[in-house]
């Protein structure tokens with residue numbers, strides 16, 4: 001499948017804009033949101049003032065001031081770069097949101113041309129091949145192929161059809177064939193695209209609980225170090241050493257967690273962007289991150305594990321029942337059934353020679369639509385009651401009319417089900433006539449994906465309205481861990497609640513209106529973009545590609561975000577410890593010669609030591625921006641394993657790297673400036 005590139009700004013343009021944004025973010029209202037950086041910014045101003053007041057030599061004072069300023073700027077820049085990526089995507093989305101004219105149809109069926117901005121939920125609009133869909137909605141009549149590239153970046157046409165779980169259309173997408181009547185579902189200004197734009201621009205980015213907790217921890221650490229450093233002059237007073245203000249601020253900045261403080265916002269934004277690159281629209285960053293901790297995944301069968309295009313492939317008439325009679329009844333029961341199942345029954349019955357009966361009077365016919373509750377559909381022709389549906393449903397129905405489903409039918413239905421197909425039993429009055437075989441195909445590669453989920457410790461549960469035997473067959477073939485059959489929508493909801501009550505985090509993938517309650521209840525509700533509006537509203541993520549196994553990608557992105565934040569935090573804190581040992585001997589070396597014993601790094605001079613540590617402290621932020629944006633490399637593994645590896649790499653690396661880097665910077669500085 002060809003993925004049409006979403007137009008984005010050129011890289012150079014984006015980086016220049018990010019640099020400008022980094023300066024704008026120096027404003028007090030913005031910087032205060034990042035307490036660690038706010039302290040560095042205040043320190044910058046203080047060292048500047050101290051140098052002006054002659055408290056430090058101008059060369060050293062201004063050098064420290066300059067380095068501190070760049071530290072703040074680099075932190076802002078990291079956030080701005082992450083944001084600018086989203087902005088490029090927002091710009092291309094905005095191009096898709098055009099001022100369109102809509103062909104609105106009134107109650108009398110008259111058509112009038114109105115601006116799309118005037119459309120209200122409930123309005124009916126006509127869209128024909130070549131035209132753009134003027135607003136978000138659901139197809140009320142007809143079916144069409146649609147090009148959604150403007151929204152999804154995916155240029156392959158998709159089929160959308162009234163009365164199915166694939167009836168949703170998005171404003172701004174183009175109808176390629178046929179003609180549809182769409183019922184508008186979105187208020188002007190609150191369309192799918194509007195919300196996407198707001199999200200990627202980060203205007204309503206909410207911090208995730210983990211991010212908030214870490215933010216508080218960093219703030220407390222900063223405060224603690226500030227208090228410790230503030231007491232140093234008094235301690236110095238006791239031992240007769242005067243500690244310089246500029247040096248104190250330099251020490252403070254080295255100690256407080258500036259690296260993670262500067263990169264934290266970028267990590268959060270990057271997670272959202274990565275989700276969007278995977279064509280998943282998360283309603284919040286929290287949703288993405290929670291996905292990293294999912295324990296159980298519920299999926300429905302039809303359309304999720306299988307292609308969902310269940311086709312009638314055979315009629316099995318009961319002994320003593322004429323095959324033509326069965327096909328005739330099946331045809332009548334399906335004529336007004338808009339589901340893919342219903343249509344395929346009509347097609348197969350006609351292929352096999354069934355015709356609408358002469359005695360069929362459309363006036364006297366009352367069609368009974370399929371529902372997931374009743375699990376059957378059919379038609380009442382005067383006194384004649386024809387139904388087709390799940391075996392259990394038809395058995396109950398026939399029994400209520402005083403009949404009995406014969407054992408042969410049960411056996412045949414079981415046989416069909418054991419092969420993985422879905423049996424529909426057809427009844428005319430109190431007599432069961434036979435079985436329709438509906439075949440569906442399991443999606444390619446789904447087994448491997450479930451295996452991968454299992455590798456990450458996630459349990460998969462298939463939950464289907466279909467019968468036990470079919471469910472068991474498909475479950476085994478697809479490789480899910482568990483399944484629930486004959487589930488009604490409320491059963492899906494109950495299962496999610498039960499899992500949650502046991503303290504598990506539950507993800508649900510679905511597309512139908514009857515999945516909506518479950519999607520809303522689940523911690524992660526991933527709705528298919530092709531699905532109904534209700535499903536999309538209820539979930540907290542929408543997959544633009546309508547690929548149920550996309551949850552795998554979402555889980556990986558969430559895990560990666562958690563791991564990246566953890567790794568960079570570890571690295572940052574380990575770094576600060578090392579910087580402390582580099583800079584502390586320098587502070588007291590002159591006054592207390594014994595401190596020289598601590599001067600393991602043998603830096604060329606106290607000022608060079610301080611400047612080297614500060615320079616390292618500043619440049620490590622931009623150096624880590626690519627890692628913060630891309631995320632730490634991630635392989636499916638258990639949480640403890642990942643933790644151990646990261647502690648080793650980022651903890652140990654964070655401890656060792658500063659000693660080497662600061663020593664190198666010191667050598668260069670002393671050579672250049674003979675410090």
Ligand SMILES: Nc1ncnc2c1ncn2[C@@H]1O[C@H](COP(=O)(O)OP(=O)(O)OP(=O)(O)O)[C@@H](O)[C@H]1O
Pocket residue numbers: 300301302303337339341342370371372375376377388389390391422423424463464465466467
């Ligand atoms: N158009 C229809 N007319 C009559 N019966 C149907 C029709 N479509 C499905 N059924 C029967 O109702 C059952 C339940 O259908 P439902 O759509 O709720 O679940 P499902 O599609 O089988 O599974 P899933 O929940 O995984 O999508 C089906 O297994 C089938 O026996």
Ligand SMILES: [K+]
Pocket residue numbers: 253254255256257258259576617
């Ligand atoms: K620091």
Ligand SMILES: [Mg+2]
Pocket residue numbers: 302465512
């Ligand atoms: Mg279904």
